[in-house]
């Protein structure tokens with residue numbers, strides 16, 4: 001529980017961006033510091049992919065995949081300090097980060113019926129946080145690729161978090177390979193750039209939509225990026241909400 005009970009106006013903060021831009025790590029910290037819940041929508045697409053692989057469906061079978069995802073018993077835990085992902089009672093938080101899932105996830109995320117199903121669940125989770133849920137009604141930071149544009153276009157703050165291709169590849173290489181030398185960066189290219197190419201066929205996350213504020217983290221360190229996002233939240237919500245919560 002965030003201790004946010006009794007606060008007046010719930011906040012929905014929507015953050016989109018390409019792979020490696022820092023959405024997940026920055027959103028978690030922003031949510032924690034503001035006493036909000038944290039919704040990792042990418043984890044939901046990863047969970048759907050894990051579930052389909054587990055059930056043995058061919059990911060190219062769009063009808064089969066859509067039917068499985070429609071019935072997927074997914075539970076998302078929205079504590080920013082300990083976000084959890086369970087499907088059918090199994091904790092899959094680690095399994096969905098496997099490189100096999102990272103490689104396959106775009107095939108599921110570009111299935112339009114899957115998107116409609118998960119977007120509906122995401123809207124429901126956001127609404128639940130505006131009235132109760134983990135945050136006690138304080139609200140949520142939801143991040144992904146289509147949150148500012150499709151899932152929460154009326155969000156109180158909408159941010160596109162970007163970074164140069166070079167910065168994103170280096171960050172992901174350090175995460176996955178523990179180094180950002182040329183070999184590590186090359187080995188990361190598919191998981192960052194090819195995935196972004198595939199994912200951008202169904203979502204718009206490379207350029208900010210109308211009313212969405214861009215934060216470019218290429219030359220910012222982690223703390224500076226969090227501060228920049230908090231500053232945008234405080235500015236666009238028209239109060240000190242983003243700083244005092």
Ligand SMILES: Nc1ncnc2c1ncn2[C@@H]1O[C@H](COP(=O)(O)OP(=O)(O)OP(=O)(O)O)[C@@H](O)[C@H]1O
Nearest residue numbers: 019020021022023024025171175217220221222225
């Ligand atoms: N401003 C920053 N400066 C340096 N490193 C950063 C910055 N922001 C995030 N990072 C680091 O970059 C890595 C990738 O960040 P993160 O996983 O949050 O990106 P993402 O946009 O959610 O990626 P994906 O969509 O592929 O899951 C993490 O190790 C994170 O700590």
Ligand SMILES: Nc1ccn([C@H]2C[C@H](O)[C@@H](COP(=O)(O)O)O2)c(=O)n1
Nearest residue numbers: 041042043045105109144145146199
């Ligand atoms: N709102 C979203 C969130 C994620 N996706 C897709 C794009 C990614 O390939 C995949 C996993 O996301 P990640 O954990 O890397 O942020 O899910 C999407 O299409 N829409």
